[in-house]
Amino acid sequence: MSGCSRTPSSKPSGRAETTASTGLPRCGPVDPKGGAGMTDTEIAVRMRGVAKSFGKTRILNDISIDFLQGSVHALVGENGAGKSSVGKIIGGYYAADEGTVEINGETVSRFSPRDALQRGVAMIHQELQLVPELTVLQNVFLGLESQYAGVLVQGDLARFRALEETCQFGLDPHAKVARLRIAERQKVEIMRAVAREARIIIMDEPTSSLTEDEAERLHALIARLKARGKTIIYVSHFLDHIIANCDRVTVMRDGRVIHTDSMAGETKQSLVDSMLGQASEISWPALPAAPAAAVPPLVELKEVCSDTGLDGVSLTIRPGEIVGLIGLVGSGRSEIGRVLFGADRITSGSYLLDGQDQDRLTINKAVQQGLALVPEDRRKQGLVLTQTTRPNVSLASLDKISRYGVLNPRRERARVERMIDHFGIVPRRVDGDVAFYSGGNQQKVLLSKWAVETPRLLILDEPSRGVDIGARQRIHEFIVEMAEAGTAILLISSEIEEVINLSHRGYLMSGGRIFAEASCADLNVDEALNRIFHEQGADPSSPERIIA
Incomplete structure (x- = not known):
């Protein structure tokens, strides 16, 4: 690493x-x-x-x-x-x-x-094909259920345990898929393919x-x-x-x-x-200078607990600063992003925006105050796949292109065309069918929704998930551009290298808590992982460690 x-x-x-x-x-x-x-x-x-x-x-x-x-x-x-x-x-x-x-x-x-x-032939899709209201076990054996004379019978649990010995994913067979994290759902999809022999x-x-x-x-x-x-x-x-x-x-x-x-x-x-099709160096974009410690934070969490598992979280993010969350799946990274966006409820502690308490923040109020969230699941939580590029880009800023509740289509089209050019979205059509875009181009459309009006706080949860190296580099450049424009950025990614190379500061997380803060200029991937495993009480060199 x-x-x-x-x-x-x-x-x-x-x-x-x-x-x-x-x-x-x-x-x-x-x-x-x-x-x-x-x-x-x-x-x-x-x-x-x-x-x-x-x-x-x-x-x-x-x-x-x-x-x-x-x-x-x-x-x-x-x-x-x-x-x-x-x-x-x-x-x-x-x-x-x-x-x-x-x-x-x-x-x-x-x-x-x-x-x-x-x-x-079995296929594991990038955009997962699971039934959310069924359990892990039911999804794995969907269409392959144990039956006798056409009537379903008990017996799949033993089959699941035998399959688990092969896959070694550590999934609860009785957990409902709708409550699983994206990483766990991906494991279910893999198990389903293996189960079909x-x-x-x-x-x-x-x-x-x-x-x-x-x-x-x-x-x-x-x-x-x-x-x-x-x-x-x-x-x-x-x-x-x-x-x-x-x-x-x-x-x-x-x-x-x-x-x-x-x-x-x-x-x-x-x-x-x-x-x-050409020689191209793999590199990370240069970050702008970090804001001085004396600059007041845009957002601040103080000993925040939530009903989604956050446990006494405290952090600050200043305008123009990129702050990364470094932790494993299930550490609470996405939950911090959702709390900041008003999507999850705070049960104790305080959340300050411009020094003002946000006790009853909702998603609608967050957007009105210039907060933006790019979620990890772009298809289910970020995009409206029944709509084209144009409404997907305009959705979060309709008030900017409307008067007395009437949309200005000419102004909307010009803004969307500007975003298509800015990100290099392909196909280059204002009314392109987003549902059939590649993953990277869908992600660019989602980023455009917030970039069209520069947000004050941009929360990025897995911004480069499932995109190619060209799109990834463009997304990295976009992150730096936003910071240079004065946007405060919270970066969440399963790729620790990405967080370290694109952040000024990083918070290390485990079990819903922040246990350390570090300058990313003084941090590397191995050190970050060792500190996380030490916090969990696990041996980082053991091949038997399980991260869930």
């Missing part, structure tokens, strides 16, 4: 040759169809010349890839490159308009997710909500599945995870395959260069 150095470094590509078309690093001879010298019995999924369009928008062009049996095959590329669409065609959610798809040597045409399951498992951003320790557990599970001959198609923006755990990689750009190759010889930098 790396520390908090903000100086970009030049890294060797690790590749000896370059492509003729782009001049980018390449590694050895590559079959353009992705499977040179492989026999049919070694290929779990074969795609040839696959294309897919929605209306006039072409999302996949001439996709030819071989996914080998008993291997972990990564799909990488920027948001909108087509990675998830490839997975959805294999998983039966999309039908190819052109080309052929073979599953275990048999050509399939139009087939549904149910048909895919019958062929041994699929031979081919498509994992779309499986670690996007997991801590590093939880990600290691997932990767250990993937290794066990691979040893059993399973094929894992791994879609992720976490390039370190891909390099460490995948056998082969397909780089995609603009709906096309750039190349498919062995992971040997790839580096994080070479993958980024291939994804972007």
Whole structure:
């Protein structure tokens, strides 16, 4: 794990040759169809010349890839490159308009997710497909329930415990999914795929909500599945995870395959260069100077407790300051953000905004006072997926573009177009269908909702979850821009490295409490984790530690 150095470094590509078309690093001879010298019995999924369009928008062009049996095959590329669409065609959610798809040597045409399951294909979606009002156990075995003569019978609990021995996620089978955190829901989705005994498992951003320790557990599970001959198609923006755990990689750009190759010889930098189509350094933006300690805080919590588990939390955030919350899943980070936004109730302690007590703060009052929250679940809590880009961007600031309750459509359109240009949202349409945008572009729309009127306090909960490296860098730049404009920022992220590199100060959390404060210039990831585990009374070097 790396520390908090903000100086970009030049890294060797690790590749000896370059492509003729782009001049980018390449590694050895590559079959353009992705499977040179492989026999049919070694290929779990074969795609040839696959294309897919929605209306006039072409999302996949001439996709030819071989996914080998008993291997972990990564799909990488920027948001909108087509990675998830490839997975959805294999998983039966999309039908190819052109080309052929073979599953275990048999050509399939139009087939549904149910048909895919019958062929041994299961998909874990980035946007989770769970039933919130059912329990963990019921979601895991949905459609696979124990029954006798068509009547459900007791017996799934023993099956769940056997499955838990394989997955080792530590989930309560009787917990209702609606009450679980995003990371725990992601584990349920993974268990559901494993429970179906699929031979081919498509994992779309499986670690996007997991801590590093939880990600290691997932990767250990993937290794066990691979040893059993399973094929894992791994879609992720976490390039370190891909390099460490995948056998082969397909780089995609603009709906096309750039190349498919062995992971040997790839580096994080070479993958980024291939994804972007140009050499590009991986770096963190320089932070503006931190406000002086004498500057009065914009917000202050004093010994705050909440009915969601906060226990005597005290913190301050000054205008123009980026303050990070450093802790593991379940430490209370999101709960602090929700309290500051008026979404959760304070049971004791005080919350001051501009020195004024906010005893009965509501979300509506928070927005009126210039407070903004980008939640961790953009689809369920941040966006209105039945609406287009325009109302999604305008929703929080309608009073600024209305007179006597009548909306000014010309002014609204101009503001939305400005945000589309500012963030580089694709497609560049004011009335684009947000529900079908890539994760990174959905996140940009959500950020635009608050950026269109510069907020006084911006609470960012997992702002770069499930986005590509290009979108991630733009989001990081946006955070710095907001701080430079005088906005106070609270940054919450499961990626401790992200918090450290983008924050002036950090509060370390565990069990709903803040137990330490540190300057992020003097902190690194390993030290932060060691302090957290020490606070929990756990051995940070033990492979058996469980983070929930």
